[in-house]
Amino acid sequence: MAAELVSLEKLLEKHIPAGELREVWRLLYGKDISPLDLPSSAFQAASIRGFELQGYGFEAAVEQTRRPRIVRVGLIQNKIQLPTSAPVTEQISSLHKHISDIVEVAAMCGVNIVCFQEAWTMPFAFCTREKLPWTEFAESAEDGITTKFCQELAKKHNMVIVSPILERDSVHGDTLWNTAVIISNTGAVMGKTRKNHIPRVGDFNESSYYMEGNTGHRVFQTAFGRIAVNICYGRHHPLNWLMYSVNGAEIIFNPSATIGELSESLWPIEARNAAIANHCFTCSINRVGTEHFKNEFTSGDGKKAHHDFGHFYGSSYVSAPDGSRSPGLSRVSDGLLVAEMDLNLCRQTSDKWNFKMTGRYEMYADELTKATQMDFKPNIVQE
Numbered sequence: 300m301a302a303e304l305v306s307l308e309k310l311l312e313k314h315i316p317a318g319e320l321r322e323v324w325r326l327l328y329g330k331d332i333s334p335l336d337l338p339s340s341a342f343q344a345a346s347i348r349g350f351e352l353q354g355y356g357f358e359a360a361v362e363q364t365r366r367p368r369i370v371r372v373g374l375i376q377n378k379i380q381l382p383t384s385a386p387v388t389e390q391i392s393s394l395h396k397h398i399s400d401i402v403e404v405a406a407m408c409g410v411n412i413v414c415f416q417e418a419w420t421m422p423f424a425f426c427t428r429e430k431l432p433w434t435e436f437a438e439s440a441e442d443g444i445t446t447k448f449c450q451e452l453a454k455k456h457n458m459v460i461v462s463p464i465l466e467r468d469s470v471h472g473d474t475l476w477n478t479a480v481i482i483s484n485t486g487a488v489m490g491k492t493r494k495n496h497i498p499r500v501g502d503f504n505e506s507s508y509y510m511e512g513n514t515g516h517r518v519f520q521t522a523f524g525r526i527a528v529n530i531c532y533g534r535h536h537p538l539n540w541l542m543y544s545v546n547g548a549e550i551i552f553n554p555s556a557t558i559g560e561l562s563e564s565l566w567p568i569e570a571r572n573a574a575i576a577n578h579c580f581t582c583s584i585n586r587v588g589t590e591h592f593k594n595e596f597t598s599g600d601g602k603k604a605h606h607d608f609g610h611f612y613g614s615s616y617v618s619a620p621d622g623s624r625s626p627g628l629s630r631v632s633d634g635l636l637v638a639e640m641d642l643n644l645c646r647q648t649s650d651k652w653n654f655k656m657t658g659r660y661e662m663y664a665d666e667l668t669k670a671t672q673m674d675f676k677p678n679i680v681q682e
């Protein structure tokens with residue numbers, strides 16, 4: 300099998316003459332995105348620990364009545380560390396160790412808010428449709444071992460942590476959820492927010508494991524800005540992004556697990572469009588690597604049974620409200636993307652384009668209310 304392409308960026312760098320490359324980046328990313336001046340010690344540490352480090356800055360105009368609101372976010376994408384057949388607790392602790400190594404480098408880069416990939420403590424085993432041992436990865440959002448681990452990290456580095464896990468809710472009949480836990484930079488658990496939309500596409504058999512979220516569109520007022528989490532498949536739902544934004548989110552994280560064949564054509568578009576449409580920053584994170592499972596499974600498409608899901612293509616990136624975006628991380632290796640953003644850009648873009656002001660939400664609220672009634676008749680004019 301041919302080796303996976305490392306990234307579009309590396310390919311363009313290789314083939315486009317240096318003089319024209321800058322213009323290519325401007326057209327591709329919406330404007331000249333400036334690399335961040337990160338400490339060389341951070342690059343060294345990343346290289347020793349075997350992951351890629353990139354940093355970019357999104358600036359805003361200077362205002363007279365508000366100070367800049369500068370925040371640094373960190374997006375982490377990674378492979379699982381042990382084979383999927385290793386004991387559950389060893390798989391979890393190997394990921395804890397790996398992530399704490401990357402978060403340490405994020406701290407060296409001055410990151411204020413870090414977000415991990417979807418279900419980061421486990422392989423993305425939902426393709427198998429088997430319950431054990433995968434449901435054993437589920438843990439309490441409030442006091443599970445992963446939340447405790449993140450609380451220590453958050454306190455140590457004065458960093459807000461967004462930790463997407465498989466949640467076991469033992470108070471409500473051991474219900475499983477796909478949940479992001481928000482941990483304050485003080486180490487306190489601020490709360491949790493659950494995945495609203497569950498995929499029923501390809502091998503994403505997630506509805507066999509957990510329920511559609513019931514936490515609505517919560518926004519968390521952190522010390523560094525108002526954040527929300529739109530988990531993976533929710534990025535295909537424009538109303539999902541909209542409602543986080545209606546509740547005031549300035550940065551919406553999209554921790555994901557998705558594979559090339561299915562969604563790579565959508566990946567650069569949806570979160571970027573959401574940043575534009577909602578006057579906010581969006582942060583898209585995807586895992587990397589191919590995960591193999593002992594027992595074969597079929598995909599219900601007449602093809603042969605197989606042992607893997609396909610290639611998770613990484614390519615994590617940040618989009619800004621003005622439509623610009625950062626380059627993506629690698630398609631094949633672990634990485635940390637640091638983005639410095641001035642949150643004033645959200646209101647500045649809103650004042651320019653007025654998508655909220657011109658949104659006519661009352662008209663849509665009315666029409667959507669009617670469209671969801673049993674007696675709805677589509678508004679079609681016949682000749």
Ligand SMILES: NC(=O)NCCC(=O)O
Pocket residue numbers: 417498503530531532533535555556557558561562
């Ligand atoms: N994890 C997840 O929801 N994946 C669904 C596939 C996709 O949305 O690309």
